[in-house]
Amino acid sequence: MQNFTVHTAASNGSFLGVDWGSFVVVFLVALVATAVVVISYAVALRLLAVGAPLDVQGGAASRRSVRRPVAATVGAIVCLAVGVAAVLYGIWLIIPQFH
Amino acid sequence: MDILVTVIAVIIVALVFDFTNGFHDTANAMATSVATGALKPRTAVLISAVLNLVGAFLSTAVAQTISGGVIKEGSSGVDITPTMIFAGLVGAVLWNLVTWYLGLPSSSTHALFGGLIGAAVIGAGFGAVDWGVLLSKVIIPALLSPLVAGFVAMVATYAAYRITRNARVHGSETGFRHGQTVSASLVSLAHGTNDAQKTMGVITLTLIAANILPAGSAPPLWVIASCGVAIALGTYLGGWRIMRTVGKRITEVKPPQGFAAETSSAATILVSSHLGFALSTTQVTSGAVVGSGLGRKLASVHWGVVGTIATGWVVTLPAAALVGGLAAWVASTSLIGLVAVGVFGLAAGLLIYRLSRRAPVTRHNVNESAEAGENRDDTRVAVGQEG
Secondary structure, eight states, rough: OOOOOOSSSSSSOOOOTHHHHHHHHHHHHHHHHHHHHHHHHHHEEEEEETTTTHHHHHHHSSSTOOOOOHHHHHHHHHHHHHHHHHHHHHHHHHHHHOO | OOOHHHHHHHHHHHHHHHHHHHHHHHHHHHHHHHHHTTTTTOOOOHHHHHHHHHHHHHHOOOSSSSSSTOBBBBBBBOOOOHHHHHHHHHHEEEHHHHHHTTTTTOOOHHHHHHHHHHHHHHOOOOOOBBBHHHIIIHHHHHHHHHHHHHHHHHHHHHHHHHHHHTTTTTTTHHHHHHHHHHHHHHHHHHHHHHHHHHHHHHHHHHHTTSSSSOOTTTOOOHHOOOOOOHHHHHHHHHOOOOOIIIIIISSOOHHHHHHHHHHHHHHHHHHHHTOOHHHOOOEEEEHHHHHHHHHHTTTOOOOOHHHHHHHHHHHHHHHHHHHHHHHHHHHOOOHHHHHHHHHHHHHHHHHHHHHTSSSSSOOTTTTTTOOOTGGGGOOOOOSSSSS
């Protein structure tokens, strides 16, 4: 992060005593982490619903309650695993005894 | 003898503060879960209470200073006396009760800082406060927190709706409710590790200042246990008034929004506390709810309510400082003054509680949205015991 210096009159690359570099990092990491978790969870829900009535109303209305393809199930499990991993990592971060 | 009375008074008020912190901040973690029906109100506060208790026992690292550098403590600065801590806590408790009565999700940490600053200014003058630290560690993070969390939640809400075809995909509403429960629980646990520990720090440092504990002691078990129980009890009684504001009045939260808001809050709180730029929990969660309202098509954010909350945030620090300062002024005169402050604080607290009973918000009517912000009186008078 040493190249992340906000140029101000103050020293230490900070303005108003705030380290804006680490603020930007926090913002970006929070954004990416949330996006990964929310998107993967939403995709999992979408994949789990493949073949279910509400999902087909747009295109192939004739194929009601089709069996869910194996690929969709596998994809959903992978996406859910991302969420589970994120939660476990979150718990690990919260509990100081782990680190 | 005097010092012992003061220490006991500090411990009592600190535990009361911890209790108000619990019911104030349950709203942050659990409001959206209650609003979407992901959890029944009683289940939500029970989960939150247990996680806060667990969190209290998990994190017991002693704080180095009571104010985290906002007040110039130590050899080169002022001595924060137990009387000043007592006065600061009284200011924080009273302001927490006022904001609870008004249903405003305001930061308990800011109330505590405000109370301590007021007491320190009265006790040792304006030079006792490090205004630079106050700006960089408290005020600016409070301004940035809702913006960051709001933006993140807005993006997440948009994505959640987009991917699940406006949540019409089979099972998605239920799925989002489950996801929301998990993220909200993470927020609760993180809250317990942070906030119970603050009160433990205050009590432990007071005991050290009074030479009851040797310098550098860890919190004794009874301090950890009583703080954990106080915050859990407050959490379990539930700040229904604030919960209704966050879950229903800012915007009518739906499951995908609740999931996106809680996940954003959890991620932002965890990332910020581990990458060294601490953001404020209350401001993060409220900002995330606003963001989730902006991210959903056709959802309306009640900006009047948001404005009221923002005003509450601005006023919190000075208001708590004023009460803390007055309390310090009276309490430092004599032991009688100290007792008088305690009695006055108790009376003011009871008065606010009595006022709240005129239009109680309980777990039975927490989800009645009424009209944003107005008409508090038309809420059904419920028979529950919780306020």
